[in-house]
Amino acid sequence: MTLIITVLVLILLTRLLVVWSDKIKFFTTGDDNGFKFSECRILWKLARMTELEEPAALFVSVPTLNRAVTTLLTEARRKGIENTPKIQDFLTKLYKFRTKINIDHENRRGLESTKYLDRGQRLRIIFPGHRGVFTSEIMNNSYELIIRLPVQNGIATVPGDEWINHPVSVYLWRKGDASYVFDTRVKNAGVFNGQAALFIEQTNSLLRAQKRKSVRCECNLAASMYFIKQPVTDYNLVEVEPGYKVVLEDISEDGAMIRVGGKGVINAQIKLQFKINDILILMYGVVRAVEYNKEINQSRLHFECVHLDAGMRNAILSFVYNVLPQDKKDLFDALTATEDDRALDETAPSAEMQEDEKAAGVLPAVADPAEAASLKQDAGDEKVSDRLTRLAEMEVKDV
Numbered sequence: 001m002t003l004i005i006t007v008l009v010l011i012l013l014t015r016l017l018v019v020w021s022d023k024i025k026f027f028t029t030g031d032d033n034g035f036k037f038s039e040c041r042i043l044w045k046l047a048r049m050t051e052l053e054e055p056a057a058l059f060v061s062v063p064t065l066n067r068a069v070t071t072l073l074t075e076a077r078r079k080g081i082e083n084t085p086k087i088q089d090f091l092t093k094l095y096k097f098r099t100k101i102n103i104d105h106e107n108r109r110g111l112e113s114t115k116y117l118d119r120g121q122r123l124r125i126i127f128p129g130h131r132g133v134f135t136s137e138i139m140n141n142s143y144e145l146i147i148r149l150p151v152q153n154g155i156a157t158v159p160g161d162e163w164i165n166h167p168v169s170v171y172l173w174r175k176g177d178a179s180y181v182f183d184t185r186v187k188n189a190g191v192f193n194g195q196a197a198l199f200i201e202q203t204n205s206l207l208r209a210q211k212r213k214s215v216r217c218e219c220n221l222a223a224s225m226y227f228i229k230q231p232v233t234d235y236n237l238v239e240v241e242p243g244y245k246v247v248l249e250d251i252s253e254d255g256a257m258i259r260v261g262g263k264g265v266i267n268a269q270i271k272l273q274f275k276i277n278d279i280l281i282l283m284y285g286v287v288r289a290v291e292y293n294k295e296i297n298q299s300r301l302h303f304e305c306v307h308l309d310a311g312m313r314n315a316i317l318s319f320v321y322n323v324l325p326q327d328k329k330d331l332f333d334a335l336t337a338t339e340d341d342r343a344l345d346e347t348a349p350s351a352e353m354q355e356d357e358k359a360a361g362v363l364p365a366v367a368d369p370a371e372a373a374s375l376k377q378d379a380g381d382e383k384v385s386d387r388l389t390r391l392a393e394m395e396v397k398d399v
Contacts, residue, residue, distance in 0.1 A: 022055065029056040042093055046072060053143040058097075061115040063141055065098050111180055113204045117141055117172075124171040124337045125150050126330045130158060133333045139192050149189070149196035156196065160189030163198055171209055171334040173341035179209035215332050216252040217320045223248050223274035225260065232284060235307055239273055248274065252320060253313050255285065255304045264290035264299035272303070279315040283308055 023044065030040035047055030050071040057064040069091070076082040111117075117138055125134040127150070134150030134157075149156050150163075163186040171181050188199040224243035249257040256272065264287060272283040289302040308316075321329065 026055050030059055039093075039097065042090070043097065046090075046094065049075070057115055057142070061113075061141070062098060063118060064115065065094070067142070069094055069098070111174060111177065111206050114145055114182060114184075114202045114206065115141065117145070117174070121172060121174070122341055123147060123150075124334045126169040126171070126334055127158065127163070128167065128169075128327075131326060131330070133330055133337060134158075135337075136198075139195070139197055144187060144202060145184075145200045146192050147198050147200060149198060160196055160198060164189055168200070169334075171338050173338045179335075179338045179342065180206045181209040182206045209335060209338060215320055215328065216250045216257075218250050219248055219319075221248040221251065221274055221276070222246075223258075223272050225258065226271040226273070228269040228271055228284070232307075235282065235284065235309065238280065238282070239271070243271075243273065246272075248272075249300070251316060253305070253308065253316050255288075255302070256283070258287075258301040258303050260299050260301060262297060262299065263292055264301050266290055270303070276315050276319045279312070281308075281312045281315065283312075 026044055026047070027037070027040050030043065031037075043058045044055065046068050047058060050068045052058070052064070052068060058068065072087075072094075073082065073091075076087050081087055119138050119140060121138040123136045123138065125136055127134060132152050134152055136147045136150040138145060138147055140146040149160055151157070165186065167183060167185050169181060169183050171179070173179050182203050182205060184201045184203050186198050186200050190197060190199065223246050224239065225246045226239055226243040244260065247259045249259050251257075258272070266287060266289060268287045270285065270287060272281070272285075274281050283303075283305045284307040285303055285305040287301045288304045291300040291302075293299070321332070
C-alpha cells in the first residue's frame with residue numbers, strides 16, 4: 001500500500017512539474033537576474049496576457065518588454081479599460097521594470113545576447129562556401145532573429161532555401177557601442193511582413209570584434225635595409241647606394257617580418273626599399289622586436305611602419321589582398337564594412353588617444369647602436385622576448 005501511495009505521489013509530482021515547468025523556469029530565471037518574487041509574478045502575468053513564446057526574454061530584452069507592453073495597451077484600448085486604475089497601476093510597474101532592465105544592461109560590459117539587438121540593425125554575414133560578404137538587417141527579434149534575405153550589391157544571389165540549416169558568421173556595429181561577431185545557424189526561410197526573410201537562432205555567445213588590423217600575407221621579397229641616423233626630410237628619396245640585403249617573410253600596410261643575417265636590436269629605426277609588381281616601395285619605421293637564432297646567426301625583425309606613401313600603401317594592399325585565401329578576404333571585408341558603419345554613427349565612442357608617430361612629420365634621429373645598447377630598460381616592464389633579444393650592437397650581414 002505504501003509503495004502504491006509513493007508511486008501515485010511521484011506521478012502527481014511529475015505531472016505538476018510538466019504543467020508548471022515553464023513557470024518554474026521563468027521564476028528561476030527571474031531570481032537569477034535579481035528580480036523579486038512579486039516582480040516575477042507581474043512579468044509572468046504580462047507574458048501570459050500577451051502569449052509570449054519565450055516569457056523569460058522579458059528579463060533580458062527591452063525590445064521584448066516593449067512589444068509586450070504595446071500588445072497589452074492595444075488589448076486594453078480595444079476593451080476600453082486603458083485608463084482604469086488597475087491597468088494604469090500595472091503599466092507603472094512595467095515601466096519601472098523596463099527602466100531596471102535597461103539600466104542593468106547598460107551597466108554590463110558589452111552585448112551579452114542577440115536578444116538585445118534592435119530591429120533595423122544592419123548585419124554583415126559570411127556564408128561559408130560562398131564568395132563575398134552579404135548584407136542584411138533585423139526585421140524582428142523575439143524567439144528567433146528574423147532578418148531580411150541577405151544580398152550582395154542589392155541582389156539576392158543565394159535563394160532562401162539554400163541558407164536553411166547552414167552555419168553563418170554575423171558581424172555588426174551596434175550604434176553607440178561597439179563591433180560584435182557571433183556564429184549562428186539558419187533555422188528556416190520564408191516571408192515576414194511581405195518580404196523574403198531568414199529565421200536564425202539566438203545566441204548568448206557574442207564576441208567584441210577587434211578593430212580591423214592590417215592583414216599580413218606570407219611572401220619572399222628581396223629588399224634593401226638602411227639605418228636612419230638623421231631626421232628624415234624627404235620621404236621620397238630613393239637610395240642609390242646598396243643597403244643591407246634582407247628578405248621580407250611577410251608584409252602588410254603596417255609593417256613586415258624581416259629576415260636578416262647577424263644580430264638585431266630593438267628600437268632601431270630603419271628604411272626598407274623594394275619593389276612589388278614593379279612598383280617601388282619605401283617604408284620607414286621601427287624594429288619593435290627581434291628573434292635571434294644563434295646557431296645560424298640570423299635575426300627576424302618585427303618591423304612597424306610609421307610612414308608609407310598612399311600610392312605605395314595601395315600597392316601593398318593590392319598585393320596582400322590578391323594573395324589572401326577567400327575566407328580571409330571575406331573576413332577582411334566584413335570587418336571593413338562594420339568599420340564603415342561605425343564611421344557613420346555619430347554616437348560612436350571616441351577612440352582612445354594614442355601616440356601618433358606618423359603625425360610628427362619626421363622620424364626622430366636614431367641613437368648610435370652603441371648608445372642604444374647602453375640604455376637601461378626596466379626589467380619589470382620589459383617583455384621576456386625583448387629581454388632575451390636585447391643586443392649590444394647591430395651586426396648585420398648579408399643573408
